[in-house]
Amino acid sequence: MKAIKQITIILAFWLAGEAITILTGLPVPGSIIGMIMLVATLELKWIKVDQIEKASNFLIENMAMFFIPAGVGTMCYFDILRKEWLPISVSVIVSIFIVMAVVGLLSQSKNKNHEGNN
Amino acid sequence: MKEIISSPLFHLTITLLFYILMRKLYIRFNYSFLNPILLTIVGLIVILYVTGIPYEAYSQNTKIISFWLGPSVVALGLPLYLNLRKVKKEIWKILLAMTTGSIAGIVSVVLIAWSLGGSREVMLSLAPKSVTTPIAMEISHQIGGIPPLTAAIVITVGIFGAMFGMSFMKLLRIKDPKAIGLGVGAASHGVGTAWISHHGREYSAFGGLGMALNGILTALFTPSIVHWMLNWLH
Numbered sequence: 001m002k003a004i005k006q007i008t009i010i011l012a013f014w015l016a017g018e019a020i021t022i023l024t025g026l027p028v029p030g031s032i033i034g035m036i037m038l039v040a041t042l043e044l045k046w047i048k049v050d051q052i053e054k055a056s057n058f059l060i061e062n063m064a065m066f067f068i069p070a071g072v073g074t075m076c077y078f079d080i081l082r083k084e085w086l087p088i089s090v091s092v093i094v095s096i097f098i099v100m101a102v103v104g105l106l107s108q109s110k111n112k113n114h115e116g117n118n
Numbered sequence: 119m120k121e122i123i124s125s126p127l128f129h130l131t132i133t134l135l136f137y138i139l140m141r142k143l144y145i146r147f148n149y150s151f152l153n154p155i156l157l158t159i160v161g162l163i164v165i166l167y168v169t170g171i172p173y174e175a176y177s178q179n180t181k182i183i184s185f186w187l188g189p190s191v192v193a194l195g196l197p198l199y200l201n202l203r204k205v206k207k208e209i210w211k212i213l214l215a216m217t218t219g220s221i222a223g224i225v226s227v228v229l230i231a232w233s234l235g236g237s238r239e240v241m242l243s244l245a246p247k248s249v250t251t252p253i254a255m256e257i258s259h260q261i262g263g264i265p266p267l268t269a270a271i272v273i274t275v276g277i278f279g280a281m282f283g284m285s286f287m288k289l290l291r292i293k294d295p296k297a298i299g300l301g302v303g304a305a306s307h308g309v310g311t312a313w314i315s316h317h318g319r320e321y322s323a324f325g326g327l328g329m330a331l332n333g334i335l336t337a338l339f340t341p342s343i344v345h346w347m348l349n350w351l352h
Contacts, residue, residue, distance in 0.1 A: 029188075038199070039199045060194060063308055063311070066185075066186045070273055087240065
């Protein structure tokens with residue numbers, strides 16, 4: 001029953017997020033809105049960490065697996081990928097590294113031994 | 119036999135089975151090219167080809183797996199909450215890094231694809247490549263790309279980020295889990311975040327934040343940047 005309750009709370013946040021997306025027409029998926037609302041309600045102490053902790057950890061641990069069916073969909077685009085493999089692969093690979101480098105370098109703390117800082 | 123191989127039971131079982139086996143393989147050899155998500159996808163594509171199962175049927179039958187993507191994005195709010203103090207302390211720095219990263223990601227992918235002779239619709243499908251699938255497909259649709267092609271690219275980007283994100287950050291001498299999380303989350307959304315989350319809560323917290331912020335910023339910036347770039351490039 002505990003697991004069902006936890007999952008239900010998380011689903012309710014997602015549902016509320018979807019409803020907000022539809023009502024406001026924001027170009028952001030409901031799951032992201034749900035995530036922001038979850039942070040807000042935890043911060044406001046309306047719900048407690050242990051009410052969602054088990055389910056959240058389970059979902060995060062297995063998140064990569066949930067992408068598999070969508071990834072298999074790549075098989076429908078082999079034609080375009082074969083024709084334009086060079087611009088696609090080079091631009092994507094270089095751009096991923098650019099994003100990682102820009103965000104990582106600009107957001108890192110200058111203090112080198114930050115682990116021992118707290 | 120035909121009934122069995124076209125049943126949801128068969129599709130779900132092979133999906134989970136492949137994933138378990140490929141994870142074992144990865145843990146055994148611990149080599150980033152053996153990324154279990156990548157290997158599972160490749161293995162399943164081979165099976166679908168061999169058995170002649172159309173992707174539409176497989177996709178329909180495995181909706182029950184894809185469904186949990188939504189709740190797992192919501193769940194990323196928990197590690198984010200647990201690290202909220204660190205976020206608040208550096209909120210402006212984080213926002214500056216994310217805004218610059220988002221714009222750099224859109225501009226670089228379109229510019230490079232263009233310089234190598236990519237077609238217009240491929241360039242438009244590539245523009246939102248770093249953000250989570252539902253946002254990326256929405257942006258792709260908005261600017262005139264091919265949304266399912268965008269989804270395929272986005273997953274590939276995620277796997278690539280998962281495979282090389284950590285080592286690339288190490289190469290840049292970035293050791294701060296906050297910066298690694300934000301960078302990998304921004305560049306390779308949920309797949310990258312899922313992957314680095316094994317290293318600890320701080321990674322999943324900032325991975326989730328990087329993915330959420332880049333999703334929102336990219337949705338805001340892409341239409342005007344792409345419009346401007348296409349005018350300028352032609």
